[in-house]
Amino acid sequence: MSGYAFVIASCCSCGVMICCNPNTVPSIRMLNGKPDESGSREPLCRGCAEALNVAKVKAGLDAVPIRPDAYDAIPEEELPF
Numbered sequence: 782m783s784g785y786a787f788v789i790a791s792c793c794s795c796g797v798m799i800c801c802n803p804n805t806v807p808s809i810r811m812l813n814g815k816p817d818e819s820g821s822r823e824p825l826c827r828g829c830a831e832a833l834n835v836a837k838v839k840a841g842l843d844a845v846p847i848r849p850d851a852y853d854a855i856p857e858e859e860l861p862f
């Protein structure tokens with residue numbers, strides 16, 4: 782029998798608690814609380830991901846699509862851990 786898992790995380794930007802799919806949630810690399818390409822990927826809430834996309838587009842960069850399942854439960858067989 783398989784089921785679904787709710788993965789609870791906190792947004793690395795604003796700290797709000799979110800339910801997310803760890804395979805599809807938008808994320809940025811963080812090290813010691815600051816964006817750093819050598820850090821580990823940390824999840825962003827929908828509001829912070831949308832704000833980041835607005836800033837990226839203003840800077841002439843491509844927005845990162847936010848997948849429809851990014852903040853949903855995940856089938857347990859797809860859990861990365």
Ligand SMILES: [Zn+2]
Binds near residue numbers: 825826827828
């Ligand atoms: Zn946030």
